[in-house]
Amino acid sequence: MRGETAMQLIATGNKAIAEAVRQVNPEVVAAYPITPQTEIVEQIAAYVSDGTLASQYIPVESEHSAMAACIGASVTGARTFTATSSHGLLYMHEMLHWAAGARVPVVMANVNRALGPGWNVWAEHSDAFSQRDTGWLQVFVSTVQEAYDTTIMAFRIAEHEDVLLPLMVNLDGFTLSHTMQPLETVVVGDFIPPLHLPHAIDVAHPRGYGPLTGPDEFFRFRWDIERSMRDARKVILDVEADFGKRFGRQYGPIEEYRCEDADILLIAMGTFGKEAEVAVDDLRREGIKAGSLRVRWFRPFPVLDLSGRDVVVIDRGYSFGFGGVLTRSIQATTKAEPFSVIAGLGGQEVTYRDMAGFVRNRRPGEEEWFGVNTIV
Amino acid sequence: MTEIPKEEYILKCTSACAGCSSTLSLRYVLKAAGPDMVLVVPACCTSVIQGTYPRTAMNIPVYNIAFAAAAACASGMSAAYRKKGVKTRVIVYAGDGGTVDIGLQALSGAFERGTDFLYICYDNEAYGNTGMQRSGSTPLGAITTTTPGGKVHPKKDIDRIIEAHNPPYIATACSAYPLDLFQKVTKALSLEGPKFIHLLAPCPPGWRFPAEKTVEVGKLAVKTGSWILWEREHGTLQVSGPSRAAMKKRVPLDEYLKMQGRFRNITEQQKQELQRNIDRALARIACEVKQPCS
């Protein structure tokens, strides 16, 4: 049976996630299709139909219901998974807060896509950014392999007793969801222990879940979410270290490329963060000491040390009337004065050559909308 | 004789209003279901009457969920219990707003997918939790805080919408007939798949009648034919005892309307329309019972 030996495959980001889900074997999957996520739910439905995955698959009638069903299943102590994108993620919004407040470790893949109008199915991070404050852990991946590895780790992190929060694995629409890359699978084995949800419904010990709650208790529950978010930092490090030890691939809150001696850091998330490495190689050939810092974990947001270096941030999502979301997050948590480039909205093509240009033409403290108000 | 279990799953001192018939009914629902169950409750009066954390007035697990999401949440629970091979019953107890309005999509989806659960809509014919605004289930002519002159649209026929999903079991009930309700819940829970019970639950503050009249108002709803008690098991319709009697001899509709302050603005024309709707509904039922469709 597949999953009992490690395999070398060629897969899309979507297929890699479906394969990871198959191996982790959640008890319940509830999902609703949306471009560019469809391949994930179709593949999972196919696994369930051909018996290679024994999950209960609930083909819900909406994303609000997908998340509600995952919450309902999860509170019985079942492992759950769903996947969505863009408008689907926004349609879940109410239930995303509910999942975090209910402390259910639902794992979800979100294929990052722009939001209408006009209709646009291509990559953008605004969908995930708009759910930033819901209490979900959020990670952004950049390769097919990373999508697979991170989805497996996601279950262990979310279900850890010090976390017990839902977790969103973000991957760029099309540029990663539909791109074929080599994939090496692992044998999950006891890397993912059985889920133990301490507050699972127990009919022998009846309790009320989520009733009216006064300000004092409510406030404590909210603090408890934040405390777990903070504790998640260590859990993430531990799980990633164990993954590296067992399977040989190492991940962290950020991924650094040629950063040790860099004077200038190019900071991005998702596939842009990988493309930036090529830009760095080009810049280095010109004698510009650039490095790439890819922000992998967005919630909890990593602790960055950017001191003494110029910073160029590429943002694939914007907070209107405020600024690039990643840029502003970095400004809030470091002393950096970044050159903020807004690029790639609605799937806009941005190459490593463009990125090298952002570094060469950087104007610290300023903001540029690439291709719109570019000063060349 | 039906034996009603002595166990109480709603403890004394809920925060329901005096004369709250939906809470009285829930007591019988839980007695019929027994302790191996989870009650799923969306935002509604029932999310209030169970008490404030960390206390609970319920002696069974109650899962509170967002207003629109009860049926979907129950779908997930039901799937998880199926996967675990556990027989725990999943019962939704939702208001009319959470059923015929905001929760309709999730409800329809859960029924279409054949979810194994029981969905009970207790119908107080308005949004009670938020102070009695109109719902799709508010009857023609009734005053609510958002229909201060009386509602100009008729009540949505949720039963026919649910019937269109061909569930194994659908029934109506009324809080004034607890034994009938108890038997229907018991019957529903003996069947696999999605079951629906639509329960009329007179609401003293919302309908504007004295709390001690809550049973009388419920009985008049049935005796005037405004509310018809029936059940449909695998498609076969059966009229329940109290409504069989009402079909033979009806109390005039006015007796029901004049007990309730919410109908004080109702026009003659609206009364006639209500009466026509009653006649039509009873005729349809009588016809089907006489000549069951194959």
Ligand SMILES: Cc1ncc(C[n+]2csc(CCOP(=O)(O)OP(=O)(O)O)c2C)c(N)n1
């Ligand atoms: C999405 C959303 N919109 C509005 C509300 C406010 N709200 C809470 S309960 C309720 C009305 C409930 O009416 P019904 O379902 O008939 O139950 P009842 O209160 O009458 O028991 C409303 C409007 C909410 N909680 N969530």
Ligand code: SF4
């Ligand atoms: S408003 Fe009506 S339904 Fe709500 S608790 Fe009071 S009596 Fe019961």
Ligand SMILES: [Mg+2]
């Ligand atoms: Mg109501």
